[in-house]
Amino acid sequence: MTHTTYDELSKKMKEVRLLSNCSSILGWDMRTYMPSEGIEQRGEALSTLGKITHVKMTDPQIGKLISQCSGLEKIQQRNVELWKRDYDRETKIPADLVIRLTKQSTKTEGKWYEAKRKQDFGLVKPDLEILLELVKERAQALDAEKPMYDVLLDEYEPKMTAAGINSYFTPLRDGVIKLIKKYQDAVADNPPDISIFDKNIPVDAQKHVSKWIMNFLGLPPNRSRVDEAEHPFTTGYAKDVRITTHYQEDPTAAIYSTFHEGGHALYNLNTPEEHWYTAVGDTVSMGIHESQSRFCENIVGKNPTFLKNFYPNVVQKYMPAFQSVDTDTFIKSVNAIIPSKIRIYADEVTYNLHIILRFEIEQDLIAGKISVAELPSIWNDKMEKYLGMKIENDAEGVLQDTHWYAGLFGYFPTYALGNIYNSQMLATMKTSIPNWEEQLASGDFSKIRNWLVSNVHNKGSLYDPIDLMEKICNQPPDTKYFLDYLNEKYRSIYNL
Numbered sequence: 001m002t003h004t005t006y007d008e009l010s011k012k013m014k015e016v017r018l019l020s021n022c023s024s025i026l027g028w029d030m031r032t033y034m035p036s037e038g039i040e041q042r043g044e045a046l047s048t049l050g051k052i053t054h055v056k057m058t059d060p061q062i063g064k065l066i067s068q069c070s071g072l073e074k075i076q077q078r079n080v081e082l083w084k085r086d087y088d089r090e091t092k093i094p095a096d097l098v099i100r101l102t103k104q105s106t107k108t109e110g111k112w113y114e115a116k117r118k119q120d121f122g123l124v125k126p127d128l129e130i131l132l133e134l135v136k137e138r139a140q141a142l143d144a145e146k147p148m149y150d151v152l153l154d155e156y157e158p159k160m161t162a163a164g165i166n167s168y169f170t171p172l173r174d175g176v177i178k179l180i181k182k183y184q185d186a187v188a189d190n191p192p193d194i195s196i197f198d199k200n201i202p203v204d205a206q207k208h209v210s211k212w213i214m215n216f217l218g219l220p221p222n223r224s225r226v227d228e229a230e231h232p233f234t235t236g237y238a239k240d241v242r243i244t245t246h247y248q249e250d251p252t253a254a255i256y257s258t259f260h261e262g263g264h265a266l267y268n269l270n271t272p273e274e275h276w277y278t279a280v281g282d283t284v285s286m287g288i289h290e291s292q293s294r295f296c297e298n299i300v301g302k303n304p305t306f307l308k309n310f311y312p313n314v315v316q317k318y319m320p321a322f323q324s325v326d327t328d329t330f331i332k333s334v335n336a337i338i339p340s341k342i343r344i345y346a347d348e349v350t351y352n353l354h355i356i357l358r359f360e361i362e363q364d365l366i367a368g369k370i371s372v373a374e375l376p377s378i379w380n381d382k383m384e385k386y387l388g389m390k391i392e393n394d395a396e397g398v399l400q401d402t403h404w405y406a407g408l409f410g411y412f413p414t415y416a417l418g419n420i421y422n423s424q425m426l427a428t429m430k431t432s433i434p435n436w437e438e439q440l441a442s443g444d445f446s447k448i449r450n451w452l453v454s455n456v457h458n459k460g461s462l463y464d465p466i467d468l469m470e471k472i473c474n475q476p477p478d479t480k481y482f483l484d485y486l487n488e489k490y491r492s493i494y495n496l
């Protein structure tokens with residue numbers, strides 16, 4: 001009977017899940033507390049674990065069990081479907097390609113650090129060329145029939161295609177450019193002052209505020225923690241989820257990275273407990289993940305009504321240096337639209353143009369329309385065209401992000417997809433929580449959190465991202481909601 005077959009399969013897949021959990025905790029330790037000389041040792045430990053995981057995942061017994069499962073309930077069927085997807089993917093990639101790719105991406109990432117430090121793309125170019133070919137080889141192995149970029153995209157956002165992304169990004173680009181123009185005209189005589197953030201706030205005070213945010217979001221202290229890392233990230237699963245932040249002189253860096261990572265953590269903590277360690281018990285995609293982090297960071301953390309409470313009662317309380325800055329000024333400055341050369345410092349509006357630029361370039365690169373050697377000049381031209389920014393050196397240009405140098409092509413679009421998803425979720429949420437802003441203003445996030453938990457987090461991977469959006473919003477994703485959200489927000493703050 002199928003039950004034992006399914007149980008046996010579940011047991012094997014749970015082992016794979018636990019191994020990947022071990023890798024992520026080792027990765028967390030590497031980026032937070034590990035002594036710097038431990039890096040080589042940790043690299044060996046991680047690649048050994050990676051090899052064991054790959055062997056377990058491609059065990060022919062798993063393929064056999066998958067094909068023998070029948071007569072399953074709906075959720076079991078979905079688990080088998082997702083496990084099959086993973087198994088087919090892993091087994092299509094020759095073991096030697098896995099090794100060559102891992103070695104080359106580690107090497108290229110190492111070169112990238114040096115190239116970025118020396119502001120010289122030429123230093124990493126030869127390795128990036130080799131890595132790109134391996135990434136293409138992998139995409140070919142996975143599915144030689146489909147366009148290569150779609151194969152890559154599918155790994156981060158299942159069932160998404162470049163054509164689908166284009167249908168969201170074309171109106172996104174036009175709408176965002178229009179809003180930036182309107183805003184720039186409106187503030188031309190009286191631009192918001194972002195130098196108000198340069199306060200050199202003591203780290204202890206910033207830590208208090210980070211703890212306050214964790215508590216406000218509802219991250220239980222016995223199942224989550226916050227630490228420091230160079231580049232903030234979230235890791236962990238089920239009852240052990242960890243976020244990191246970065247305390248700088250400008251405290252908004254830590255404030256908004258805590259909101260952002262806190263949103264990721266809420267999702268990781270609230271996948272359906274009864275399905276933990278199965279595929280359904282996991283988060284579904286990077287786009288949906290980013291929708292949750294950006295929801296907390298932007299829709300909540302930068303909401304003017306929320307800030308009217310948060311700023312005087314939390315920011316000014318723990319950081320008295322801000323007592324000379326009134327609430328209205330803070331709200332305007334936090335929401336200022338100021339083009340930046342660097343994606344991670346970009347505001348909620350111009351951020352999307354950074355993503356569109358990367359999406360366009362990586363598609364052309366994968367399609368062979370442009371070469372690796374041309375990357376810096378194409379990057380700089382587009383930065384000037386889209387954001388009016390003149391790039392002075394590669395470090396602030398094509399070398400600023402690590403993704404391509406780690407072999408991650410097709411990843412960037414998920415950031416902007418997150419914005420599109422979460423504003424549409426917000427539109428739906430408003431119908432059941434019309435006073436959501438007053439809730440925020442009273443310091444109560446519980447109703448909003450419960451809505452996110454039951455509509456998004458608790459669904460785990462039961463549906464693919466687009467299907468999940470349709471279940472939540474009764475219609476497929478539509479960029480209109482994000483543009484409406486931005487226009488309404490900027491109208492209210494700046495009287496546009």
Ligand SMILES: [Zn+2]
Nearest residue numbers: 260264290293
């Ligand atoms: Zn994120």
